[in-house]
Amino acid sequence: MFAVDFDGDDVVEWYLTDGGARPRRVTDYTPVFYVAGPESVLAALERRLSADPAVAAVGYDRLYPRLDSRERTEVLRVAVVAPRGVRHLARRLRDDLLGRVPPGDVRFYNVDLSPGFRYCVQTDTPPIPARRPRTLRLSLPQKSLADGDLSALSVGGDPVDGDEQECVEAVATTLAEQDPDVLVVSSARLLPLLRDRAAALGVDCPLSRDPERGVERLAGENTVVSYGTVRHSPARYAVPGRAIVDTGNSFLWAESRLDGLCYLVERSWKPLQEASWASIGNVLTAMQIREAMARGVLVPWNKRRPETFKSVETLHAADRGGFTFDPKVGLHEDVVELDFASLYPRIICEWNISPDTLGCDCHAGRADIPELGYTICDHRGFLPDVLEPLLTDRQRLKREIREAETGGDESAAASARAKSGAIKWVLVSCFGYQGYRNAKFGRIECHEAINAVARDLLLRAKETAEAGGWRVVHGIVDSLWLAATREDPESPEAIAATVTDDCGIPLEVEATYDWVCFVPTREMDRGALTRYFGRTRDGRYVYKGIEIRQRSTPEFVADAQRDLIATLDRHRDSAAVCDRLVKHRARLRRQDVPTDQLFVTSRLSRAPDDYDRNTLVAAAGKRSESLGVPREPGQSVRYVVANEDGRGTDRVRLDFEHPGVDAVDTSYYDRLLIRATESVVSPLGWDRTRIRRYLSPGRDASLSAFD
Amino acid sequence: MGTDTLSACPRLEPGVTLLRRSGETPNALYRLVTAELARRQGSAYWVDSRNDAVTHALYDHAQSRRTLRGLRIARAFTAYQHHELVSSLPGRISSRTSLVVVPRLPALYRDPDVPDGEARTLFEASLTILDALAESLSVPVLVTARAGTDDVFTDALTDAADRTIESHDTREGVAFAGDDVQTLVYHHRDYWQTTIPYWVELLGVAPEEDLAHVGPASITTLDAVAMEGC
Amino acid sequence: MGRTNPTFRDALRRYRESWAPFRRALRAEDKADFDRLFSRASEHAAAAGNANPADPHRAVVLSMLLSQERELRRLRERVDSTQQTDE
Numbered sequence A: 001m002f003a004v005d006f007d008g009d010d011v012v013e014w015y016l017t018d019g020g021a022r023p024r025r026v027t028d029y030t031p032v033f034y035v036a037g038p039e040s041v042l043a044a045l046e047r048r049l050s051a052d053p054a055v056a057a058v059g060y061d062r063l064y065p066r067l068d069s070r071e072r073t074e075v076l077r078v079a080v081v082a083p084r085g086v087r088h089l090a091r092r093l094r095d096d097l098l099g100r101v102p103p104g105d106v107r108f109y110n111v112d113l114s115p116g117f118r119y120c121v122q123t124d125t126p127p128i129p130a131r132r133p134r135t136l137r138l139s140l141p142q143k144s145l146a147d148g149d150l151s152a153l154s155v156g157g158d159p160v161d162g163d164e165q166e167c168v169e170a171v172a173t174t175l176a177e178q179d180p181d182v183l184v185v186s187s188a189r190l191l192p193l194l195r196d197r198a199a200a201l202g203v204d205c206p207l208s209r210d211p212e213r214g215v216e217r218l219a220g221e222n223t224v225v226s227y228g229t230v231r232h233s234p235a236r237y238a239v240p241g242r243a244i245v246d247t248g249n250s251f252l253w254a255e256s257r258l259d260g261l262c263y264l265v266e267r268s269w270k271p272l273q274e275a276s277w278a279s280i281g282n283v284l285t286a287m288q289i290r291e292a293m294a295r296g297v298l299v300p301w302n303k304r305r306p307e308t309f310k311s312v313e314t315l316h317a318a319d320r321g322g323f324t325f326d327p328k329v330g331l332h333e334d335v336v337e338l339d340f341a342s343l344y345p346r347i348i349c350e351w352n353i354s355p356d357t358l359g360c361d362c363h364a365g366r367a368d369i370p371e372l373g374y375t376i377c378d379h380r381g382f383l384p385d386v387l388e389p390l391l392t393d394r395q396r397l398k399r400e401i402r403e404a405e406t407g408g409d410e411s412a413a414a415s416a417r418a419k420s421g422a423i424k425w426v427l428v429s430c431f432g433y434q435g436y437r438n439a440k441f442g443r444i445e446c447h448e449a450i451n452a453v454a455r456d457l458l459l460r461a462k463e464t465a466e467a468g469g470w471r472v473v474h475g476i477v478d479s480l481w482l483a484a485t486r487e488d489p490e491s492p493e494a495i496a497a498t499v500t501d502d503c504g505i506p507l508e509v510e511a512t513y514d515w516v517c518f519v520p521t522r523e524m525d526r527g528a529l530t531r532y533f534g535r536t537r538d539g540r541y542v543y544k545g546i547e548i549r550q551r552s553t554p555e556f557v558a559d560a561q562r563d564l565i566a567t568l569d570r571h572r573d574s575a576a577v578c579d580r581l582v583k584h585r586a587r588l589r590r591q592d593v594p595t596d597q598l599f600v601t602s603r604l605s606r607a608p609d610d611y612d613r614n615t616l617v618a619a620a621g622k623r624s625e626s627l628g629v630p631r632e633p634g635q636s637v638r639y640v641v642a643n644e645d646g647r648g649t650d651r652v653r654l655d656f657e658h659p660g661v662d663a664v665d666t667s668y669y670d671r672l673l674i675r676a677t678e679s680v681v682s683p684l685g686w687d688r689t690r691i692r693r694y695l696s697p698g699r700d701a702s703l704s705a706f707d
Numbered sequence B: 001m002g003t004d005t006l007s008a009c010p011r012l013e014p015g016v017t018l019l020r021r022s023g024e025t026p027n028a029l030y031r032l033v034t035a036e037l038a039r040r041q042g043s044a045y046w047v048d049s050r051n052d053a054v055t056h057a058l059y060d061h062a063q064s065r066r067t068l069r070g071l072r073i074a075r076a077f078t079a080y081q082h083h084e085l086v087s088s089l090p091g092r093i094s095s096r097t098s099l100v101v102v103p104r105l106p107a108l109y110r111d112p113d114v115p116d117g118e119a120r121t122l123f124e125a126s127l128t129i130l131d132a133l134a135e136s137l138s139v140p141v142l143v144t145a146r147a148g149t150d151d152v153f154t155d156a157l158t159d160a161a162d163r164t165i166e167s168h169d170t171r172e173g174v175a176f177a178g179d180d181v182q183t184l185v186y187h188h189r190d191y192w193q194t195t196i197p198y199w200v201e202l203l204g205v206a207p208e209e210d211l212a213h214v215g216p217a218s219i220t221t222l223d224a225v226a227m228e229g230c
Numbered sequence C: 001m002g003r004t005n006p007t008f009r010d011a012l013r014r015y016r017e018s019w020a021p022f023r024r025a026l027r028a029e030d031k032a033d034f035d036r037l038f039s040r041a042s043e044h045a046a047a048a049g050n051a052n053p054a055d056p057h058r059a060v061v062l063s064m065l066l067s068q069e070r071e072l073r074r075l076r077e078r079v080d081s082t083q084q085t086d087e
Ligand SMILES: [Zn+2]
Pocket: A360, A361, A362, A363, A364, A376, A377, A378, A379
């Protein structure tokens, strides 16, 4: 199966065929949720629900209420008539029971599963297409979308040459010719616009594969707070028989494209449509729900399991993060970087850390976790079962990438890279997710245990490296940067192999640097943990945490910084870097930099009017609004700074205004240049005051750099 | 830090005591709890919200690490977890329990991820359990709420509480005021400052007269009192 | 969720601030020494964090002593090498 959609009380499954897609209508699907509670309450509920027209059937099942339950419990099974009606009915029941039974006495399970995913897991239907889905890209600039004007539409990556009528006709023709399975749109709002304009212009342009049904609006837009950041959740639309990917609002599409997305569909059983708008945490939860259901464990609606009571001493020892060495600020030559690959997920698998294994009764008294003395059960845990296949796949894919690259098969390599990238995101998130307050199967003690093991491992690796003739110049959580302390140190590969044998988790030689610079904090008082750059032995530059890597940095500044680092590579001298900077400043002052290289991209963290301080982002958001392109929290704005010290919306110009070079506030960009330069020379002890003093008029040594 | 005195801090009697605190730091909470733990034997339970249970701060305020030996802490991060922890207290607590601490009791119930009706019901149930514990087992229960955040939750809390203590941070440290709290003593790290009412009570100095000599020379006297505790 | 405790670096900063009246009364040249004492202590923040002592102030003092020990070693090495060249 490829896609699933809902038509009244029916479900329509879609199967991809060589020519296109074929539907199959299912009329007997009734989604199920569960209620646990005292016998008398369940009996009363059963009586009432069997007479409820929204309920198809009621009965009893025996399931495990928690991952670590030893006994099954009898729970009320409620089958709902409407395929998407579970949440609604569960809310009604919950509100109804409020005040009539003590809260916490009655618990709901398997409630908040997305409808397509629920269908797949409940009916055991994998949403895995028989062939690779075909995609069609439709994109429209933001300004045109806001104006409801389709004449600037691109179809399949090419702008349509013609007016609105011709644009809509081009879409209709392409749909008929290519019969795509996935519509990749720049914004989901493009779909109702296309539908409405096609109707107004009298063009027959069916977006749906079902002639009877068209674009369906699933949810209105709203603003949600997740993981503590404000995100704008746009309106969602479904098209029968096709999946929609809203590129502006699909993290997974942005990170791993179709192949990565399809991989996660296979693993999570979230249909492509639902996976495309899911967060990583959401996909991970789906994988966990699948595993829980396979084990006969109920999926709690609200997370209730709290932390266990701890002594002050244990809390004190446990409430800590990973271990970091402070970087030695400066330029270091011949540095080796060693990394524990996928450290946290491997610890979970190797140490069997899981909500259901930590602190078990059957092995009570055994101290399995360093420092904390927590016990871990010998029974295979839930979390390792979820993560192990991902680790195995990732290793296999890494091998495939290497083979495809050596074999010159670029498309196979790209596909494997996309899948491997998707896995990486899930693996990176799985640890933090254990500590996330609403994670259904999260448990804070697991989070603590993983951290404790990670700290121990990094220190063990450090000890081995020191014994082998190396010293630590920097170290963060899962990585060590080492420099030799003697003429003939043990080879980095040998160190890595020793640590791997000792720890059971592979330590790999990640990079060998000719030189690497660790950058101090802006206060210049110590090394910043994740700001460094350098050049590897094979001639590749590495940049971390500095301006080049920040999304908001204008291209011009990033390019200049890259150039300055190359200068540092040649001369190893701050003055030479500053001499080079003169050239970039001069270009800026001559207005020789095209504005599209000066755009600043910023994400709005709140609504433009809700900013307390008058920041440039707020000004850009307001300006966009006043020009008819409203921006929501979580969305980005692109602008050039026109007058930083000016007032209100006049301080910036937006990308769609196509500002010219004379609109640019040169001094603003000059300051960005100096800041970027500071990052490059501060490891050598120069701060911005020193840079400015060096560049001050009267010093004509720098004139040589004008060319 | 070293020289905390019990006399400086209001006692926590059996029943529900509401600490309404202004200011940013939970120092008043740490002071009250560590002072009470030093006075009493037995186990104590702390149901935490919003990360008030900072172990460094507890160690910092406790007279010795032994003071904290009987204390057990569990942190809640959602209203459901909070209610779950409070509901588990009756199974843990006996009349020998020295203290129950529930800082920022309403905080998690105000979170937007719990529907209003359910949050109210959960909160009321939690409060009822705490009240019943305090009543039936004669255990002191300390709850806190930020001063100035008045809503249905704090109203219910004020109604349920047997007494209220107010605290505020001053430049000299934490000050307490309340129904049966007369003393106003500031504790500030390693040295002491007092306000006039305290001197008046302790040394019998009349407010209008002789304030000039109430100064450094008296510090030793005060330290001596402080060492004895009460 | 989690991460209730401040880091050792926070503790160090607050400790330094609690001695602000002391620093204020120092002469300018002594102030520089005072500041160096604390900036040296922060060089061992990672180790102190790993020790995670209940009372961070002892770790502060130990870090300061350790830095002095290192300085002593460096000076001793310099004295040794000048003596060697003198001979
Ligand atoms: Zn076991």
